[in-house]
Amino acid sequence: MGAGDFREDxxxxxxVPEQLVLDLDGxxxxxxxxxxxxxxxxxxxxxxxxxxxxxxxLAFVAEARRVRLELAADYLVMAAWLAYLKSRLLLPxxxxxxxxxxxxxxxxAFQLQRLEAMKDAAARLMARPRLGIDIFARxxxxxxxxxxxxxxxxxLYDLLSAYGRHKRxxxxxxxxxxxxxxxxxEDAVHRLEELLGRMPDWTMLQTxxxxxxxxxxxxxxALAAHFAAALELVKAGQADLHQDGAFGPIWVRRRAPGExxx
Amino acid sequence: xxxxxxxxxxxxxxxxxxxLIEALLFASAEPVAEAALAARLGADADVAGLxxxxxxxxxxxxxxxxxxxxxxxxxxxxxxxPHLRLEEEVARKLSRAAVETLAIIAYHQPVTRGEIEAIxxxxxxxxxxxxxxxxxxxxxxxxxxxxxxxxTWITTDHFLDHFGLESLRDLPGLDDLRAAGLLDSRPVxxxxxALDRDEEAAADGNDGDGDGDGDDGDKKTP
Amino acid sequence: xxxxxxxxxxxxxxxxxxxLIEALLFASAEPVAEAALAARLGADADVAGLxxxxxxxxxxxxxxxxxxxxxxxxxxxxxxxPHLRLEEEVARKLSRAAVETLAIIAYHQPVTRGEIEAIxxxxxxxxxxxxxxxxxxxxxxxxxxxxxxxxTWITTDHFLDHFGLESLRDLPGLDDLRAAGLLDSRPVxxxxxALDRDEEAAADGNDGDGDGDGDDGDKKTP
Numbered sequence: 002m003g004a005g006d007f008r009e010d011x012x013x014x015x016x017v018p019e020q021l022v023l024d025l026d027g028x029x030x031x032x033x034x035x036x037x038x039x040x041x042x043x044x045x046x047x048x049x050x051x052x053x054x055x056x057x058x059l060a061f062v063a064e065a066r067r068v069r070l071e072l073a074a075d076y077l078v079m080a081a082w083l084a085y086l087k088s089r090l091l092l093p094x095x096x097x098x099x100x101x102x103x104x105x106x107x108x109x110a111f112q113l114q115r116l117e118a119m120k121d122a123a124a125r126l127m128a129r130p131r132l133g134i135d136i137f138a139r140x141x142x143x144x145x146x147x148x149x150x151x152x153x154x155x156x157l158y159d160l161l162s163a164y165g166r167h168k169r170x171x172x173x174x175x176x177x178x179x180x181x182x183x184x185x186x187e188d189a190v191h192r193l194e195e196l197l198g199r200m201p202d203w204t205m206l207q208t209x210x211x212x213x214x215x216x217x218x219x220x221x222x223a224l225a226a227h228f229a230a231a232l233e234l235v236k237a238g239q240a241d242l243h244q245d246g247a248f249g250p251i252w253v254r255r256r257a258p259g260e261x262x263x
Numbered sequence: 264x265x266x267x268x269x270x271x272x273x274x275x276x277x278x279x280x281x282x283l284i285e286a287l288l289f290a291s292a293e294p295v296a297e298a299a300l301a302a303r304l305g306a307d308a309d310v311a312g313l314x315x316x317x318x319x320x321x322x323x324x325x326x327x328x329x330x331x332x333x334x335x336x337x338x339x340x341x342x343x344x345p346h347l348r349l350e351e352e353v354a355r356k357l358s359r360a361a362v363e364t365l366a367i368i369a370y371h372q373p374v375t376r377g378e379i380e381a382i383x384x385x386x387x388x389x390x391x392x393x394x395x396x397x398x399x400x401x402x403x404x405x406x407x408x409x410x411x412x413x414x415t416w417i418t419t420d421h422f423l424d425h426f427g428l429e430s431l432r433d434l435p436g437l438d439d440l441r442a443a444g445l446l447d448s449r450p451v452x453x454x455x456x457a458l459d460r461d462e463e464a465a466a467d468g469n470d471g472d473g474d475g476d477g478d479d480g481d482k483k484t485p
Numbered sequence: 486x487x488x489x490x491x492x493x494x495x496x497x498x499x500x501x502x503x504x505l506i507e508a509l510l511f512a513s514a515e516p517v518a519e520a521a522l523a524a525r526l527g528a529d530a531d532v533a534g535l536x537x538x539x540x541x542x543x544x545x546x547x548x549x550x551x552x553x554x555x556x557x558x559x560x561x562x563x564x565x566x567p568h569l570r571l572e573e574e575v576a577r578k579l580s581r582a583a584v585e586t587l588a589i590i591a592y593h594q595p596v597t598r599g600e601i602e603a604i605x606x607x608x609x610x611x612x613x614x615x616x617x618x619x620x621x622x623x624x625x626x627x628x629x630x631x632x633x634x635x636x637t638w639i640t641t642d643h644f645l646d647h648f649g650l651e652s653l654r655d656l657p658g659l660d661d662l663r664a665a666g667l668l669d670s671r672p673v674x675x676x677x678x679a680l681d682r683d684e685e686a687a688a689d690g691n692d693g694d695g696d697g698d699g700d701d702g703d704k705k706t707p
Contacts, residue, residue, distance in 0.1 A: 029582055032606025075607075108673045115604055118667040123588035125657040127579075132647045135566035137290035139559060143339055143512035146348035153357045153398055155365075157426040163359065164366035165440050167383065283568055285547030286561040290569060303568075325507030339508035346505055347512055350524045 031079035034058070036113050036120075046114045051106035052090055055083040184211075184223035189230035197240060197255040206231055206242075206251040280304050280313055294334025361391050365400060369422070369434060373404040373415035392416065400425065499535070502526055506535055516556025516646055552651045554642035563649065579616075586613050587622060591644065591656055593670045595626040595637030603672035614638065622647065 028034040038057045039049050062080040065072050086109070089102035130136050196209055210223050231253050234240035244251050287303065288295055301310045314328070314335060321328045321337070329338050339347060357365075367382050368374055380387050395401045404417040418431070428434065505526065510517055523532045536550070536557060543550045549562050561569060579587075586609065589601050602609055617623045626639040640653070650656065662668050 029585070029605060030607030112604075112606065112673040114665075115667050115669070115673075116606065118662055118665070119585055119588050119592065119604060122592055122656070122658060122662065123584045126588055126591065126648060127584055129648045129650075129657070130563040130566055132560070132649065135569075136563055136649060137286070137561045137569060138514045139511060140290045140292040141336065142514040144347070145509060145512045152354055153394075154354050155357045155362060155425075157428070159357070159362055160366050160369065160426060161435060161440060163362040164370060167363050167366065168437070168440070282545075282547030282562065283565060286565045286569055289548045289559065290561050325504030326511045337511065339512050340504060343505060343508045347508060348525070349509065349517065349521045 031058075031076050032112060032116060034061075034076070035079070035109075036116055039113055046110065046117060049110060049113070051109055052087060055087045055090075058083050059087070184219060184226040186226045186229045186233070189223070189226035190233055193227060193230045193234060193253075194239070197234070197253070200255065203243070203252040203254045206253050209253070277313070280308055281317060284310075284313055284317060288328070288335055288337050291336070294331045294336040296334045300335070357394075358391075360385075360388070361394055364391050365395055365418075365422075368395070368401050368416050369418050369431070372417040372431075373407075375407055375413040375415050377413060379416070502530055502535055503539060506532075507539060510539075510550065510557055510559055513558070516553050516558040516642070518556045520555070522557070551649070553646040553649070554652070556642065556646075558646065560649075580613075582610060583613050583616055587617055587640075589670075590617070590623050590638045591640050591653070592659065592662060592668055594639040594653075595629070596670055597629055597635040597637050599635060600670040600672070601638075604670060620647075 028037065035054060035058060038061070039046060039054055041057070042049060042053065059080055062072065062076065065076075086102060086105055090106060132138065192211075193209060206227060207224075209227055210220075228251070231240060231242055231251070235242055239256060241254050241256050242251060283304065284300060287300065297310055297314070300314075301308060304310060304313075318328045325340050325343055326337050327340050329336060331338075363383060364379060364387060367379055371378065371382065374382075376387055376392065392401070399419055399421040401416050401422065402419050404415040406412040407415055422428075423430065506522060509522065509525065519532060519536070522536075523530065526532060526535075536552075540550045540552075543559070547562055547565060548559050551558060551560050582605075585605060586601055589604050590596055593600065593604070598609055598614070614623070621641055622644040623638050624641050626637040628634040629637055644650075645652065653659075
């Protein structure tokens with residue numbers, strides 16, 4: 002960007018440090034950038050002027066848009082929020098719905114302090130002598146025979162809640178017995194007898210199953226019931242079954258009266 | 264051993280070198296050759312003398328400085344080898360089925376296995392009672408004088424100890440449990456016995472399921 | 486330190502125990518729990534006293550005995566660090582995001598992902614928590630009993646070991662931060678939809694262990 006353009010802005014608003022524009026990628030979001038701007042003020046964060054900070058941020062965003070720098074949405078959201086906060090700080094109005102502007106500013110200041118505290122803590126943590134970098138463990142560990150015994154951790158609470166749970170289940174079980182919807186063998190026998198009469202040749206047992214069963218449990222029970230029903234019919238001399246191999250399809254056909262079992 | 268006793272700087276230098284050798288040998292995965300140590304410590308270091316001093320310092324201790332092949336290394340003292348074992352306790356979580364069984368024994372004792380099963384409505388796997396007995400929480404009581412003379416189960420003193428109870432009378436009664444919210448009926452959907460059994464199988468196999476809030480049988484509906 | 490100086494047998498027993506602790510801790514690269522040492526040495530051993538004696542013996546040496554978390558370990562002395570770096574190995578550089586996230590978890594634990602984001606004011610990129618977990622520094626803790634039951638994150642014993650901390654109380658500046666009220670992890674105003682995020686994470690369905698009561702975290706330790 003041209004230095005001349007930049008100075009024009011400078012006259013109206015607080016300075017936007019040039020490196021901030023160039024280092025946009027280095028920020029971890031708008032709060033992180035606000036913190037960097039706050040540090041530029043070189044004052045204790047507890048006494049920082051949120052109004053001045055908002056101005057700096059808004060100037061930065063304006064500048065970034067002017068030079069068509071891509072700004073992520075959350076930077077723009079923060080800009081809108083700061084613009085709103087600024088207007089509230091400058092033009093106090095009795096608005097019962099929103100918290101007072103000073104409170105909002107204080108919350109932002111707290112958030113900046115908290116983030117700075119964590120950044121400092123991180124730096125202090127990383128400055129400690131670290132295992133494997135500054136401090137070393139035994140390089141050639143020797144065998145120690147470790148016998149592990151299981152210890153069960155159960156608290157009185159676990160015990161009592163287990164009993165409570167059990168009691169609860171006992172008390173309520175009667176009320177909540179769900180009727181099982183299963184396909185009965187009787188129904189299947191009836192159905193097979195009727196259908197086999199219309200099938201002249203070997204037919205896959207599977208094709209006799211009732212269509213359109215949605216419930217998988219009912220579907221499986223239908224399969225089992227039809228298989229059992231087919232066995233019943235074979236036993237009664239009314240049908241033949243055959244299967245080409247293990248897990249292969251099962252074929253069934255009507256046995257003509259007097260015909261020998263295959 | 265320390266020469267130049269009159270020169271504090273020399274003493275300090277020597278101590279620093281001793282410490283450095285200790286640290287280097289400790290941290291190294293392989294024995295370190297004397298020449299390599301000499302290279303680290305500087306040309307004027309009396310490596311052989313330093314090693315000798317360390318050797319003698321560690322000789323009576325649980326860890327010795329030994330020469331092995333071309334290098335030097337710390338090794339645990341040979342006479343301690345048979346003692347180098349540790350018992351480690353691994354915290355495990357008791358399955359829901361086991362906790363519930365224990366609770367029922369505590370509240371209904373003396374109680375037979377058949378009665379436990381009748382109360383819980385599910386079969387008790389053999390492992391459950393064994394496990395509770397292994398932990399010292401339950402023990403066999405008298406036989407019930409009924410046909411088959413089944414064994415009853417009761418809790419032990421260790422059970423009271425573990426759960427911080429002075430006596431069995433301290434077990435909270437049903438009213439207490441209700442007052443504590445442990446008996447609140449929540450809107451839960453229970454299936455028939457088959458689901459209970461599934462639930463137990465799952466709880467036995469996977470103790471991560473200590474959901475604590477009742478029945479998740481509905482998730483496991485076949 | 487040695488009690489019963491008049492009893493040669495007691496002295497011998499004490500020396501044997503000191504040597505055994507020395508050897509056990511020396512043999513292991515990982516910290517050994519004090520409880521494991523106590524179990525090994527027998528009920529009548531004054532493990533704390535023995536460890537204290539060893540600690541003081543090793544304090545001036547090149548290898549120190551340090552306490553970390555629930556365990557004890559020998560480690561090279563911190564002041565020797567500049568002399569021990571064999572090669573100028575480039576330690577894997579952690580991103581700023583990772584370092585800040587680690588600090589937030591360490592100082593605010595147990596802390597949810599939403600709270601971490603509220604503090605940092607930015608969404609946590611996918612790899613950050615993974616990376617910290619891969620290093621063995623953090624692990625999931627209990628779920629928070631709030632809507633969505635978000636998972637919390639806590640640091641591990643290895644975190645303490647890695648940063649040479651005896652316990653979490655030794656985190657640098659912890660008391661000052663707490664006194665200044667800066668360890669409050671509530672979202673303040675610009676929390677990147679902190680609560681949304683927690684609820685979302687819980688709804689992801691990766692919460693297979695609906696474990697409200699706690700110590701399931703260890704199962705997920707890498």
